[in-house]
Amino acid sequence: MPSAPRPRDCVAVDRRAVEIVEVSPRDGLQAEDVVLGTDAKLELIHRVVAAGARRVEVCSFVNPARVPQMADAEAVLAGLPAVDGVTYIGLVLNRRGFDRAAEAGVTEINVVAVASDTFGRRNQGATSDETVAVFEELAPLAVDAGIRATLTVSTSFGCPYEGEVPVARVVEIARRAAAAGAAEVAIADTIGVA
Structure with missing residues (x-):
C-alpha cells in the first residue's frame, strides 16, 4: 500500500510559524443548547483576542431557525471593534449566507x-x-x-x-x-x- 504524501510533498510549509484560527465563538457556541446573548458572545471574542488570537471565526451566516445560536451573526460582527492585526471570520454554507456576510461587512x-x-x-x-x-x-x-x-x-x-x-x-x-x-x-x- 503506498504511503500518504507527506506535507512537504504537497505544499511549501513555513516551519517557523504556526497560525491558530480560534473557532470557539462559532463552532463551540453553535453546539450548545443554551443560546448566549450577543453581549456574552462579544465578551468571549474580546477575551479570545486579548489572549492573543489574531484570526477568530466569530459567527455563522446560516439559517437561524436551524441554528438559533447564530441568529445574531450580523449583530455580533457589527459589535466587534477593529483591532490591528485581528481578522474576524464568518462561516457561510451557501449563497444566501455569503450575501448576508458580505452585506454585514465581513x-x-x-x-x-x-x-x-x-x-x-x-x-x-x-x-x-x-x-x-x-x-x-x-x-x-x-x-x-x-x-x-x-x-x-x-x-x-x-x-x-x-x-x-x-x-x-x-x-x-x-x-x-x-x-x-x-x-x-x-x-x-x-x-x-x-
Whole structure:
C-alpha cells in the first residue's frame, strides 16, 4: 500500500510559524443548547483576542431557525471593534449566507466542505461534491468583493460513519478549492483521529 504524501510533498510549509484560527465563538457556541446573548458572545471574542488570537471565526451566516445560536451573526460582527492585526471570520454554507456576510461587512469567509459523503449528508445535508461546488461558486464572488475566501476540509483524516478517508479525496478537494481562488485550505481532523 503506498504511503500518504507527506506535507512537504504537497505544499511549501513555513516551519517557523504556526497560525491558530480560534473557532470557539462559532463552532463551540453553535453546539450548545443554551443560546448566549450577543453581549456574552462579544465578551468571549474580546477575551479570545486579548489572549492573543489574531484570526477568530466569530459567527455563522446560516439559517437561524436551524441554528438559533447564530441568529445574531450580523449583530455580533457589527459589535466587534477593529483591532490591528485581528481578522474576524464568518462561516457561510451557501449563497444566501455569503450575501448576508458580505452585506454585514465581513472581510473573510470560511466555507466547510466535507471529504465524506455520509458525514456531509448528516451534517450539512449535502454530498462532498456538493459542498465543494458551493465553494467553487462563492470564492470568485468573494474575491470580486475583496473578501478573503478560505475552505476547511472536514473529516480529512477520518469519518465516524465511513472510517478512513482516502488522502486522494482530500487532495482533490484542496486542488479544486485552489483553482476556485481559495486564499487558504485548512485540513481538519473533525473527529480526532489524525
